[in-house]
Amino acid sequence: MIRFDQVTFNYHDSLNPIVSNVNLEIPEGELALVVGHTGTGKSTLLNLVNGMAPHFTGGNLAGVVTVADRSTANYPPREMADLVGVVRQDPASGFVTDIVEDELAYTMESLAVPPNVMRRRVEETLDLLGLASLRSRPLRTLSGGERQRVAIGSVMTAHPSVLVLDEPTSALDPQAAEEVLAAIQRFVHDLGLTVLMSEHRLERVVQYADSVVTITNDGEVWRDSNPAHAMISAPVAPPVVELGRWAGWDPLPLSIRDARRDAVTLREDLTRRLVSEQTPAKPAKRPTPESVATISRVSVNRSNRVVLRSVDCEVSAGEVVALMGRNGSGKSTFLQLLAGSASPSAGKISVRGHDPTQLAGTELVTTVGLVPQEPALMLWADSVVEECASADQTSDLPQGTTLALFHRLRDDVDPQMHPRDLSEGTRLALVVALVAAASPDLLLLDEPTRGLDYSAKVTLTELLRELAVAGQAVIVATHDVELVAAACTRVLMIGDADIVLDAEASAAATASPVFAPQVAKVLTPLPFLTLAAVREAAESDPALPRNGGE
Amino acid sequence: MIDAFTTPRLIHPGAWWLWALGLAVAAARTTNPLLLLMIAVAAGVVVAERRVPGPWGNSYLAFAKFGLLIIAIRVLLEIFLGAANFGPTLFALPEVPLPEWMAGVQLGGPVTLAGLLQAIFEGLRIAVLLLCIGAANSLVNPSRLLRIVPAALYEVGVAVVVCMSTAPILVSDASRIREARRLRGRPTSGLRSWSQMAMPLFSGALERSVALAASMDSRGYGRTAGIPRRARQSTVGLLLLGLVGMLIGLYGLLDGSTPGVAGVSVIGWPMLLLGVALATTGSLLAGKRVSRTRYRPDIWAFPEWMVVTCGVIPATGFILLGNDPAMSGPTYPLSWPEVPLALVPLLLIATLPAILSPPVPQQNEFEESDQTDTSAAVAA
Numbered sequence: 001m002i003r004f005d006q007v008t009f010n011y012h013d014s015l016n017p018i019v020s021n022v023n024l025e026i027p028e029g030e031l032a033l034v035v036g037h038t039g040t041g042k043s044t045l046l047n048l049v050n051g052m053a054p055h056f057t058g059g060n061l062a063g064v065v066t067v068a069d070r071s072t073a074n075y076p077p078r079e080m081a082d083l084v085g086v087v088r089q090d091p092a093s094g095f096v097t098d099i100v101e102d103e104l105a106y107t108m109e110s111l112a113v114p115p116n117v118m119r120r121r122v123e124e125t126l127d128l129l130g131l132a133s134l135r136s137r138p139l140r141t142l143s144g145g146e147r148q149r150v151a152i153g154s155v156m157t158a159h160p161s162v163l164v165l166d167e168p169t170s171a172l173d174p175q176a177a178e179e180v181l182a183a184i185q186r187f188v189h190d191l192g193l194t195v196l197m198s199e200h201r202l203e204r205v206v207q208y209a210d211s212v213v214t215i216t217n218d219g220e221v222w223r224d225s226n227p228a229h230a231m232i233s234a235p236v237a238p239p240v241v242e243l244g245r246w247a248g249w250d251p252l253p254l255s256i257r258d259a260r261r262d263a264v265t266l267r268e269d270l271t272r273r274l275v276s277e278q279t280p281a282k283p284a285k286r287p288t289p290e291s292v293a294t295i296s297r298v299s300v301n302r303s304n305r306v307v308l309r310s311v312d313c314e315v316s317a318g319e320v321v322a323l324m325g326r327n328g329s330g331k332s333t334f335l336q337l338l339a340g341s342a343s344p345s346a347g348k349i350s351v352r353g354h355d356p357t358q359l360a361g362t363e364l365v366t367t368v369g370l371v372p373q374e375p376a377l378m379l380w381a382d383s384v385v386e387e388c389a390s391a392d393q394t395s396d397l398p399q400g401t402t403l404a405l406f407h408r409l410r411d412d413v414d415p416q417m418h419p420r421d422l423s424e425g426t427r428l429a430l431v432v433a434l435v436a437a438a439s440p441d442l443l444l445l446d447e448p449t450r451g452l453d454y455s456a457k458v459t460l461t462e463l464l465r466e467l468a469v470a471g472q473a474v475i476v477a478t479h480d481v482e483l484v485a486a487a488c489t490r491v492l493m494i495g496d497a498d499i500v501l502d503a504e505a506s507a508a509a510t511a512s513p514v515f516a517p518q519v520a521k522v523l524t525p526l527p528f529l530t531l532a533a534v535r536e537a538a539e540s541d542p543a544l545p546r547n548g549g550e
Numbered sequence: 551m552i553d554a555f556t557t558p559r560l561i562h563p564g565a566w567w568l569w570a571l572g573l574a575v576a577a578a579r580t581t582n583p584l585l586l587l588m589i590a591v592a593a594g595v596v597v598a599e600r601r602v603p604g605p606w607g608n609s610y611l612a613f614a615k616f617g618l619l620i621i622a623i624r625v626l627l628e629i630f631l632g633a634a635n636f637g638p639t640l641f642a643l644p645e646v647p648l649p650e651w652m653a654g655v656q657l658g659g660p661v662t663l664a665g666l667l668q669a670i671f672e673g674l675r676i677a678v679l680l681l682c683i684g685a686a687n688s689l690v691n692p693s694r695l696l697r698i699v700p701a702a703l704y705e706v707g708v709a710v711v712v713c714m715s716t717a718p719i720l721v722s723d724a725s726r727i728r729e730a731r732r733l734r735g736r737p738t739s740g741l742r743s744w745s746q747m748a749m750p751l752f753s754g755a756l757e758r759s760v761a762l763a764a765s766m767d768s769r770g771y772g773r774t775a776g777i778p779r780r781a782r783q784s785t786v787g788l789l790l791l792g793l794v795g796m797l798i799g800l801y802g803l804l805d806g807s808t809p810g811v812a813g814v815s816v817i818g819w820p821m822l823l824l825g826v827a828l829a830t831t832g833s834l835l836a837g838k839r840v841s842r843t844r845y846r847p848d849i850w851a852f853p854e855w856m857v858v859t860c861g862v863i864p865a866t867g868f869i870l871l872g873n874d875p876a877m878s879g880p881t882y883p884l885s886w887p888e889v890p891l892a893l894v895p896l897l898l899i900a901t902l903p904a905i906l907s908p909p910v911p912q913q914n915e916f917e918e919s920d921q922t923d924t925s926a927a928v929a930a
Contacts, residue, residue, distance in 0.1 A: 050768055081770030093758055094765030098693055105845030110770035112843045119846065138604070155769065341729045365735035377723075377730040380749045394735040420753060434734065 001162060001194040002026040002049055004221075007063035009044060009053060018044045022063070022221040024213065026196060028161070031188050032223065033205060034198040035234050036215030038453045039423045042198040043089075045215065046164050049196060050084035051077045067162055082111050085155025086164045090171070091147045092139070100142070100150055101126075101135045107158040118157075125153045129183050144327045145176025149183055156187065163187065165197040169204055171450050173327045173479045174514075177204055184208075200453055203238035203482070203518055206231065207255035228252045236454050239482060239518040242531050259522040270526050273537060290317045292441050292473040293338055293368075298347030300333055307333050309497040310347070315442070315475060320468045322484040322505060323477040324515070325494035331477040332373065334494065335444045338475070339370040352441050365395045369440035373447050375431035379419040384430060387419060388437075395438035406433035409459055424451035429459075436463070442473050449480045461487040485509050485517035485529035505529075554852050558911040560602070563690040564698050565854040569596075570686035572861025573900055575803055576868035577678040581671040581879045584887050585897075586678045589864075590614075592900040593685040599904040601688040603912070613684025617677025624673030629661050637664035637882040664882035671879035698848065716755065723754055773842075781835075788832030795825025803869065857903045867896040 004024035010017040018041040026032050034042050047053035051072030054061045065072045067083055077086075085107075088094055097103045104125055108118045126132045129149045134142065142150065148168060155163065168184070169177035185208060187193040196213075199205045206212075212230035213223045224230035228251040231241045240259050244252045247266055253259035293315040300307040307330040315321055323331050336342040337349055340356030349356060351368050359367055372378065381387045388402035403415060409429040419427060428448060436443060449457055457480075464474050464487045478484065484491060484505055491508040493501035501508065508515045509529050520529050528534050570593070577589050594610065601607040629643070643658040699706070727747050728738050737743050766772075799822025871877060876888045 052764060052768060056764055056767055077768045078770050078773045081768060081773065084768075086765075086768045088761065088765060090761070093761035094769075096762070096766055096769075096771075102845065107769040109842050109845055110773055115843055115845065115847070118843065122845070158770070339733060341733065360732065361735045361737075364732070370733050372726075372730060372733075374726075376754065377727050377750055378734060380746045391734065438735075 001028040001030075001068060002196065003064075003066045004048070005064040005066070007048065007061070007065055009048060009059055009061050011057070011059040017219060019048075019215070019219050019221055024221060024223055026194060026211070026213075026223065028194055029188070029192040030210045031184070031195045031197065031208060032211045032213050033202075033209035033227070034196065034213045034215065035202065035230070035236060037217055037235055038200075038425045038451070038456065040215045040217055040235075041219060042215060043166055045213075045221065046086075046166050046196060046198060048072065049162065049164050050080045050086055051075060052086070078110075081107060081160075082158055083160055084162045084164060085152075085158065085160040087148070087151045087155060087166065087168065089167045091151030094151060095139050095147075098138055098140070100131060100137050100139060103139060103150055103154045104131075104157050107155055111158055113158070121157045121159070125157050128156075128186060129153045130179070143176065144172050145179050148172065148176070148180050152180070152183060160193075162194045162196065165195065165199075167199055167451075168197060170200050171447075174481075176327060177201070181205065181208065200236075200451065201238075202236065202454075203240065206238060206241070228254055238454075239531060240522060243519055243522060243534070246531060246535065256518060256521045259518075263522050267523055267526060270523065270528070270534070270537060273540075274526065290471075291315070292317050293351045294349070295337070296348050298337065298344045298349060300330070300337070300342070301345045306497045308337075308344075308494075311499055313492065313499060313502075315473045317441070317471045317473050318468050319490055320464050320474045320476065320488045321490045321492055322488040323475055323492050323494070324479065324484070324501075329494045330497060331494060332446055335370060335446055335475065335477055338442060339368050339444055340364070341370070362395055365435075365438040365440060367440055368442045368444065369435035369438060370444040371428070371431050371435050371446060371448060373450075375428045376420070378431050378434065379427070382418060384413065384415045384417055384419060384422075387430065387434060388415075391434045391437055397437060402433055402437040405437050406430055409433060409463065425453065425456050428452065429456070432460070432463070436467065439467075439470070439472065442475070443467060445474070445476045445478075447477060447479075449478060449483050457483060457486075481509070481515055481517045482530075484515065485520065486532075491515065555906060555908055558909045560694070560848075560910065561857065561907055562698070562848040562850050562854045563694045564848075565850070565857040566689040567686050567695070568858045569861030569900075569903060570682045570689070571800075572858075572863075572865040573685070574679050574682035575800075575865040576896075576900075577675060577682060578803075579868040579872050580877045581675050582877055582887050582889070583671055583674055583879050584889050585877070585893065586671075586674050588889075588894075588897050589900070590678050590681050592897050593682055595901045596904045597685050597688045600907060600910055602691055602910055604691070606691045607688050609687035610681070610684045613680050613687070614677075616684075617680050620677050620680070621670060621673035624669045624676070625666065628665055628669035631655065631657065632659075632661065632665045632669065637662045640666065663884065667879065667881040667884075671881070694848070716758070719758070720751065720755060723751055727751055785832050785835045788828050788835065792825045792827070792829025792832055795821050795828055797825070799823070799825055803865075853907050856906050860899050860902045860906065864893075864896040864900045867893055 002025070004022045007022040007024075008017050008020045022045075034045060036042050044053055047057060048061070048065050049067060049072075051065070053059055055072070055076045061073070067080065070080065070083060072080070095103055096106050101122060104122050105118055108121065113121070126135055129152065131146070131149060131153060134146060134150075139147065139150065152163070152165075152168070163184075165184070168180055172180065181204065184195060184197075188195055197205065206227060209227045211223055211225045212227045212234065213221060214230060214234055215221050216235060231237055231252050231254065232245065234241075237245065240256060241252055241254065244259060244262065247262070249259075249262040253262050291314055293313075295311060295313040298311050299309055311334075323334060325331050333342060337344055338351060338356060340359055343357055354363075354367060356364075356368055379387060381390060384406065385403065388406060389399065391397075391402040392399055406413075406415075406429065409432065410426055413422065413426055419430060422430065428451065432445070432448070448460060452460065461483065464476070467474055468489070476483070476488065488505040491501060491503055491505050492499055495501075503511075506527060506529060509517060509520050510524065510527050513521065516524065517529055519531055519534065523534070528537070573589055573593055577586060580586060597610045601610070639660040640663050642660040645659040646657040648655060648657055696710075724747070727750050730750075731738050731743065731747060736746075738747075799818055799820070802818030802821060868877075871890060871893065874890055876890045879887050
């Protein structure tokens with residue numbers, strides 16, 4: 001269905017090709033998953049399929065890309081629209097109309113589909129994606145998962161043969177991601193649709209893939225029709241695969257179910273060890289009781305909707321708190337209150353004894369720092385160096401402190417680059433450096449793992465733990481249970497405007513499957529949350545596999 | 551037959567706009583404050599009964615406030631620059647002598663009651679004209695207007711819609727960027743910080759429009775589907791000429807001072823009809839070579855005809871009575887304005903759409919999701 005023949009592509013301003021000499025064939029009805037580090041050209045590969053690259057983005061294409069025998073060299077993207085449906089990373093940025101129903105019809109209108117056919121297809125698509133109750137809703141009132149489903153529906157009404165999805169679930173909470181993936185599954189199974197999809201959150205999608213397209217850091221691309229085989233050497237892998245690689249299971253498990261079956265002996269061995277030593281695998285670290293932030297009886301009402309209802313909370317130095325809850329449950333509002341970006345309708349907030357709304361300048365940046373959901377908003381200088389220098393100046397730090405911190409997070413970036421040219425993950429690292437360099441007593445991060453691959457997450461985790469050890473308090477709003485397991489000491493969950501859960505991270509993660517990371521799900525009821533913890537336990541016991549299967 | 555008026559549905563956007571334009575034409579032909587206020591009330595009654603839910607429904611009030619501002623500006627201009635020299639003087643401002651080449655302009659000087667009244671009446675006329683446009687916006691969501699734009703001009707229409715949807719996003723972006731500056735410990739006021747805030751604002755807007763353009767391109771926007779270039783160009787040309795013709799015609803109708811025979815403007819109707827003819831030809835030509843279709847096109851049925859008629863009747867009446875002295879508000883000598891009795895039933899007819907059109911379907915109440923969590927515009 002999709003064929004890449006000797007394809008090399010580079011943008012005009014660089015001589016290094018993004019992808020080189022790609023030969024790829026994706027047969028009809030296959031769900032192919034594109035796997036690779038950030039910045040290796042996954043989006044470029046997806047853009048090549050319908051001719052966005054080079055027709056829209058510019059650049060040089062050598063070789064031939066064909067979809068159903070239509071070559072992108074001769075057909076610009078608009079002439080491919082009946083064949084290839086594309087949904088980009090942020091679905092909202094691609095909406096043309098303002099009502100769900102009209103958005104579903106837009107592509108068909110462009111393709112001159114007869115009106116009676118159009119009406120029938122809109123009804124079908126509304127049902128297929130479970131959007132029937134939303135048909136006359138304005139698009140701006142939809143939640144993230146609903147938007148993603150509308151975006152998928154809006155290209156599916158044209159009955160394309162190929163669907164290209166760029167990070168369809170990265171920004172979604174687990175429930176919304178499930179809905180979107182179920183819809184994609186239905187299209188693949190019922191309609192024989194060919195899907196090419198990239199995704200950072202491999203743990204969500206890898207078990208559904210029929211094949212894996214791997215992109216290495218050198219721009220080499222190949223397809224493996226056996227995902228379990230491909231994951232053995234893939235540059236990025238979800239925790240369950242990492243566990244399987246370490247334990248040497250063959251074939252590699254891709255889902256929790258497979259891994260649990262493989263893990264029977266490992267669980268027995270670990271249990272024996274726990275019983276013999278009588279100590280928990282993870283030393284329980286008590287946070288120092290020095291309070292950093294206090295929230296007392298805080299309520300927030302917005303346009304006759306209660307966002308937070310009389311919330312009490314206390315955060316101490318040395319804690320890394322995970323703030324969880326559905327999209328739209330008020331996590332961002334919670335962080336904004338602590339940063340003084342929003343004021344409560346009632347109640348009192350104090351950070352180190354200050355009212356955060358009254359802080360400004362140096363005093364603010366050394367007391368509380370917030371990394372917002374859209375890090376780009378924080379950047380305005382012309383280069384990374386200038387941004388860092390300006391942060392040093394505001395917080396009275398010696399020249400170069402911020403830049404050094406940034407280099408610790410990312411050492412492969414030219415500091416003369418324009419912040420807008422950085423990849424999403426790198427831009428986030430820059431903003432984290434800008435904010436964390438001032439060592440604020442309270443560091444707040446809003447959805448920091450969106451757009452980060454696994455290795456970038458590891459770096460972030462290390463940084464957060466160091467900050468906590470240094471006596472800072474950290475609050476992370478996130479859906480990412482893997483990050484919570486690796487970095488956090490405590491979990492707060494907001495539901496229906498109240499804090500519904502406040503517990504130690506390890507307890508929360510083993511108590512409920514909603515919060516359990518993959519390793520915990522595989523090894524439950526044992527109290528292991530991460531591969532690192534399993535490895536540590538194994539290293540002190542010769543009976544357990546030490547170095548994977550190799 | 552009765553069903554057509556009682557079953558809730560949104561009527562054709564064109565019908566409301568023609569009705570509103572009818573009222574606007576009527577308003578443009580008079581400075582009689584009582585008549586103008588009656589037109590405003592007529593429009594207001596219909597808006598109260600048939601406005602669409604959502605923010606656009608409040609356009610009438612927004613335009614009313616804007617209208618008051620215009621009256622105020624008009625009056626201030628009269629006080630400082632006015633040169634009406636008849637009637638009793640209310641008070642006098644010191645007059646600033648101006649160089650000779652600016653003869654005809656007077657800065658300061660005496661302010662007369664007649665001049666002030668004249669200014670108020672003229673300001674009121676502009677305000678009521680605007681109010682008619684505001685009424686149309688309250689009755690029709692502007693994005694629905696896009697559906698009745700002829701296929702050949704569709705691309706222009708899309709550009710307008712994209713602009714309209716971008717404006718509110720820019721406003722919310724601006725406040726978030728301001729907040730981001732505060733969080734980095736930078737001042738949020740002053741010229742320098744504003745210039746630094748403009749940078750992320752505009753590059754964000756640019757990135758957003760590029761993303762939208764990419765999405766539209768990959769969804770078949772601007773597909774030629776084998777239509778020859780020359781044919782497309784001639785269609786667009788005809789449509790544009792037609793629109794210009796209609797605009798000139800409307801101007802002729804609105805401005806009573808254009809040359810006319812028996813009170814009816816000679817450039818008004820002929821230009822309007824010529825424009826309509828050109829535009830129709832263009833649309834028909836475009837329709838022959840279908841390159842796009844319309845989802846659920848708005849229907850034009852009996853209620854639409856009723857609504858348009860209710861707008862055309864007062865407009866015609868006001869035009870025919872154009873030279874009646876009662877049509878202008880009395881400024882000197884001072885007297886209570888007379889109302890030409892023949893026009894009152896016409897204005898009653900203008901309010902009929904409040905009952906003679908199908909009611910607006912009620913939407914389910916929906917909850918707005920949290921702005922901060924869902925505005926997930928990530929620059930990729």
